Amino acid sequence: RCSVVIMAGGSGERFWPYSRKEKPKQFLPVAGEGTLLQQAVRRARLLVPWSNIYIVTGCQYLGLVREQVPDLPPENLLVEPVGRDTAPCIALAASLLKARDPGTVMVVLPSDHMILDEKRFAEAIRDAVAVAKETKGLVTIGIRPTRPETGYGYIHVGPISRVEMGRALRVRKFTEKPDLETAMAFLASGEYLWNSGMFVWEVRAIQDALERYLPELACGMRPIAEAVGTASFDAVLAGHFPRLPRISIDYGVMEKADNVWAVPGDFGWDDLGTWTALERVAGKDADGNLVQGQAVLVDTRETIIRSDSGKLVVTFGLKDTLVVETPDVLLVADKKRAQDLKAVLNELRRQG
Numbered sequence: 001r002c003s004v005v006i007m008a009g010g011s012g013e014r015f016w017p018y019s020r021k022e023k024p025k026q027f028l029p030v031a032g033e034g035t036l037l038q039q040a041v042r043r044a045r046l047l048v049p050w051s052n053i054y055i056v057t058g059c060q061y062l063g064l065v066r067e068q069v070p071d072l073p074p075e076n077l078l079v080e081p082v083g084r085d086t087a088p089c090i091a092l093a094a095s096l097l098k099a100r101d102p103g104t105v106m107v108v109l110p111s112d113h114m115i116l117d118e119k120r121f122a123e124a125i126r127d128a129v130a131v132a133k134e135t136k137g138l139v140t141i142g143i144r145p146t147r148p149e150t151g152y153g154y155i156h157v158g159p160i161s162r163v164e165m166g167r168a169l170r171v172r173k174f175t176e177k178p179d180l181e182t183a184m185a186f187l188a189s190g191e192y193l194w195n196s197g198m199f200v201w202e203v204r205a206i207q208d209a210l211e212r213y214l215p216e217l218a219c220g221m222r223p224i225a226e227a228v229g230t231a232s233f234d235a236v237l238a239g240h241f242p243r244l245p246r247i248s249i250d251y252g253v254m255e256k257a258d259n260v261w262a263v264p265g266d267f268g269w270d271d272l273g274t275w276t277a278l279e280r281v282a283g284k285d286a287d288g289n290l291v292q293g294q295a296v297l298v299d300t301r302e303t304i305i306r307s308d309s310g311k312l313v314v315t316f317g318l319k320d321t322l323v324v325e326t327p328d329v330l331l332v333a334d335k336k337r338a339q340d341l342k343a344v345l346n347e348l349r350r351q352g
């Protein structure tokens with residue numbers, strides 16, 4: 001028996017200007033069929049019935065979730081008054097499940113991923129559910145790293161051999177978002193997996209871990225947990241949730257816990273963290289260009305073009321460039337610097 005909790009309240013800044021504060025990437029059709037959130041829900045449906053699917057999002061995204069996932073039972077939509085990152089999001093979902101279905105195994109899924117092989121994904125989650133029950137530990141799905149990505153968590157599991165795929169590995173150490181030098185060393189050692197950001201645990205196990213490693217959060221959650229199912233729930237949530245510490249589950253719990261397990265998964269996974277990630281999942285033409293929308297390319301190579309404004313984009317003599325055309329913003333950037341798009345946003349904010 002398990003419940004799937006989909007986290008859908010992040011702001012997805014690196015996909016700017018396609019992804020905006022008002023409509024972050026999980027609500028957009030980035031690649032594949034439907035929006036990323038709809039794809040996450042479809043995968044959840046492979047695992048459990050509608051009654052066991054929960055979505056946690058911010059109040060500003062309530063309309064988008066209802067519109068994109070009309071079949072979600074209304075009582076399974078959890079709305080945060082303000083986003084406090086993933087630890088409070090998970091704590092909130094755990095409190096609700098504790099009241100409704102305390103024995104359930106909680107499967108926590110992000111809403112901003114691309115997965116190519118859904119069948120193998122479902123198998124990996126089922127393996128992880130079994131491991132969570134058996135070990136009473138915190139289980140994550142680990143992905144074999146292919147590049148020194150600094151935007152992910154790394155899990156040290158020791159030498160990884162092929163036969164171990166699918167079997168649970170004890171996690172020796174969890175390191176969230178290392179610097180480039182460290183990420184390169186991790187990759188070279190062959191002893192690390194990426195944290196996919198998908199977690200599986202019993203409600204009891206995550207609540208114990210939150211008590212132990214984030215006592216301030218656990219304590220702040222108590223009045224909210226006590227109000228679950230009562231008429232005053234919304235008011236208590238609005239009063240207490242914004243005061244919870246802002247921290248991700250990775251820094252707050254996974255880096256500190258000593259009962260972490262990884263189930264290696266191999267199902268064509270991508271976080272779609274930046275524009276260049278699209279090249280790994282969407283088709284490119286013979287010149288290495290990736291085009292979404294209306295465009296005519298002349299003498300153009302290795303360029304990403306996305307146009308949503310209806311305007312025809314024409315390029316001539318470009319290489320390694322990123323062109324994103326939206327109704328109100330046109331971004332033209334060096335593709336190699338797509339990782340650093342946050343710097344552009346910071347500069348824009350500074351200039352007001």
Ligand code: GDD
Nearest residue numbers: 007008009010056083084085110111112152153195197271
């Ligand atoms: N409800 C809610 N509230 N959801 C949130 C919030 C919040 O405050 N903050 C983030 N989320 C959602 C995002 O929408 C996303 O689906 C998921 O939680 C993960 O958050 P990200 O902000 O995208 O995390 P990340 O990508 O930097 O890092 C995590 O994922 C990586 C893999 O994609 C970590 O778990 C890393 O260790 C991991 O490698």
Ligand code: MG
Nearest residue numbers: 110112271273
């Ligand atoms: Mg992410």
